[in-house]
Amino acid sequence: MTYSQIAKRALWQDNPGLVQLLGLCPLLAVSNSVVNGVGLGIATTMVLTASNTTVSLIKGAVQPQIRIAVFVMIIASFVTVVEMIMSAYFYDLYRVLGIFIPLIVTNCAILGRAEAFASKHDPLRSALDGLLTGLGFALVLIVLGAFREILGQGTLLSQLQMMFGGPPSPGLVLFGEKQGLLLALMPPGAFLGLGLLIAAKNFIDERTDS
Amino acid sequence: MKVINGTLVLTVFAALAATLLAFVHDKTEERTAFNERAYLLRSLNLVLSPETYDNDLSSDIVHISDLDYLGSTEPVTVYRARRNGQPVAAIISSVAPDGYGGPIRLIVGVNYDGTLSGVRAVTHRETPGLGDKIETARSDWILDFTGRSLESSSREEWAIRQDGGVFDQFTGASITPRSVIKAVHNTLIYFAAHRAEIFERPQSDHETP
Numbered sequence: 001m002t003y004s005q006i007a008k009r010a011l012w013q014d015n016p017g018l019v020q021l022l023g024l025c026p027l028l029a030v031s032n033s034v035v036n037g038v039g040l041g042i043a044t045t046m047v048l049t050a051s052n053t054t055v056s057l058i059k060g061a062v063q064p065q066i067r068i069a070v071f072v073m074i075i076a077s078f079v080t081v082v083e084m085i086m087s088a089y090f091y092d093l094y095r096v097l098g099i100f101i102p103l104i105v106t107n108c109a110i111l112g113r114a115e116a117f118a119s120k121h122d123p124l125r126s127a128l129d130g131l132l133t134g135l136g137f138a139l140v141l142i143v144l145g146a147f148r149e150i151l152g153q154g155t156l157l158s159q160l161q162m163m164f165g166g167p168p169s170p171g172l173v174l175f176g177e178k179q180g181l182l183l184a185l186m187p188p189g190a191f192l193g194l195g196l197l198i199a200a201k202n203f204i205d206e207r208t209d210s
Numbered sequence: 211m212k213v214i215n216g217t218l219v220l221t222v223f224a225a226l227a228a229t230l231l232a233f234v235h236d237k238t239e240e241r242t243a244f245n246e247r248a249y250l251l252r253s254l255n256l257v258l259s260p261e262t263y264d265n266d267l268s269s270d271i272v273h274i275s276d277l278d279y280l281g282s283t284e285p286v287t288v289y290r291a292r293r294n295g296q297p298v299a300a301i302i303s304s305v306a307p308d309g310y311g312g313p314i315r316l317i318v319g320v321n322y323d324g325t326l327s328g329v330r331a332v333t334h335r336e337t338p339g340l341g342d343k344i345e346t347a348r349s350d351w352i353l354d355f356t357g358r359s360l361e362s363s364s365r366e367e368w369a370i371r372q373d374g375g376v377f378d379q380f381t382g383a384s385i386t387p388r389s390v391i392k393a394v395h396n397t398l399i400y401f402a403a404h405r406a407e408i409f410e411r412p413q414s415d416h417e418t419p
Contacts, residue, residue: 058223066216070223081234088238088253095287182339187322 001121003128010132011106018201019142019195022109026100028190029143032152035159037145039093040100041138045131048094048110051077052130055118071114072105079104109137114124150174152185252288254301257319263291263298272411274302279400281305281313281393290409297322297409300401303332306393310385311335318397322405324371325362327353329394331334342384351378351387360398368395 013168016022023044030040062070082103086094094101104110113133118126150156158171183189220245250268258267274405280286282305287303299321307316313373314334319327329343330354343349354377369375370387401408 026354062219063216066220069220073220073223073227077230080231084231084234084238084242086393087245088241091249097251180339 001125003125005088006125006129007132010129011139012201015140015201016109016112016133017144018198019135020109020112023107023137024194026103026107027137027144028187028194030097030100031141031148031151031190031193032143032185033159034142034145034157035093035162035188035201037141038098038138039097039133039163040104041092041141043086043097043101043135044104044107044110046082047075047078047132048105048113048137049127049130050125050135050167051075051110052113052118054078055114056121056123056126059119067119068111068115071111071119075110076105090163096162099117106143113143114198125166140194140197144173144197148189151181152183153191168185214376218394231399239381253315253317253330256330257317258288258291258299259327259381262327263293265290265292267301269413271414272408273414274404275381276400279396281303281307281396289407292409296403299327300405300408301398302395302401304397304400307390308385308389309334309336310341310389314386314390314393316393316397320385320393320401323359324398324402325351325357325359326355326394326398327362331390336386338381340380340383343380343383344386344390351380352390354378355394359364360395360402365395368392375418 154175158170291298315332371381
């Protein structure tokens with residue numbers, strides 16, 4: 001498989017958030033603002049890249065019977081590493097994302113890539129696949145986060161200080177919070193937003209096919 | 211042979227994973243502990259200005275259980291502020307057990323004379339846009355507690371306007387403010403009855419019992 005094929009599949013054709021619909025739980029729960037989306041997106045991408053690379057490096061040494069156990073152990077270790085690093089260097093973001101950092105372990109997209117791709121391809125391709133699949137997931141998180149943040153709070157990129165430090169930042173205030181659509185911030189808003197995104201993707205695909 | 215091989219491979223990977231985790235833990239432990247303390251102190255200083263005390267507030271703690279007045283079956287943490295060894299104020303992490311979305315965890319700063327030095331909601335699951343006005347990021351409502359005491363308002367006045375009290379209500383959410391007001395009022399009653407005892411008790415360990 002060529003690098004550009006990998007990129008096209010990871011970011012668009014087989015996007016984990018829009019097509020495979022893997023990892024929906026964190027995707028729907030954390031996508032209420034851009035900053036949260038970026039935070040979880042980066043964490044997931046880091047884990048996915050590291051786990052794909054490692055799985056690809058060890059694929060010859062592990063018997064098929066125990067591979068899943070080994071994959072899960074690798075993924076869980078990297079998630080814990082990312083969690084410890086976040087609690088040391090991005091403490092505020094770590095507090096906001098809370099349980100969804102350890103829950104990256106249960107994101108099926110990660111085990112899915114280890115099993116379906118990394119265990120059959122060389123380390124370089126696997127690393128690229130992990131990185132781009134993670135980015136594909138992160139992009140959905142960010143777009144959905146922006147959509148919900150704008151509609152719900154009337155802001156964009158609020159609380160940016162959680163990632164870059166500095167004083168609390170209100171972000172771009174587009175309109176007052178009072179006019180915000182509460183629904184967008186609540187769980188149903190996440191489902192509706194994701195549904196609209198998937199519809200938009202399918203619409204674009206149909207247009208380009210015909 | 212196959213079984214032994216599998217066991218061996220798993221063992222090696224478990225050992226490698228454990229080594230990696232131990233290494234990262236060792237590198238980040240100190241910074242994480244520092245962050246946690248800084249975060250705790252930052253929230254405590256929101257309800258009690260740091261100029262008023264000179265002791266190590268985040269470790270001068272006692273754990274107290276009182277389901278009726280402090281709202282939790284678990285012991286709650288009380289941080290004791292002193293200046294030159296004399297009691298100045300206590301910060302009580304009491305709980306409003308009957309919030310709309312479950313318990314609302316508060317920190318209630320009470321000066322030794324029984325006036326409130328500040329109240330903040332620490333964690334809650336109130337409805338976004340309605341009940342979450344107890345957060346300072348959403349509205350100034352909770353700042354209205356500062357300076358009040360059992361003497362400043364009668365028992366009936368510790369309520370939202372709708373119920374004949376002195377506190378503003380929220381449109382569309384009356385359970386949340388009622389629950390917070392009741393919890394703060396109960397905390398004040400508890401403090402008034404036990405304040406000498408709170409400051410005399412020996413310091414608890416840092417860990418929750």
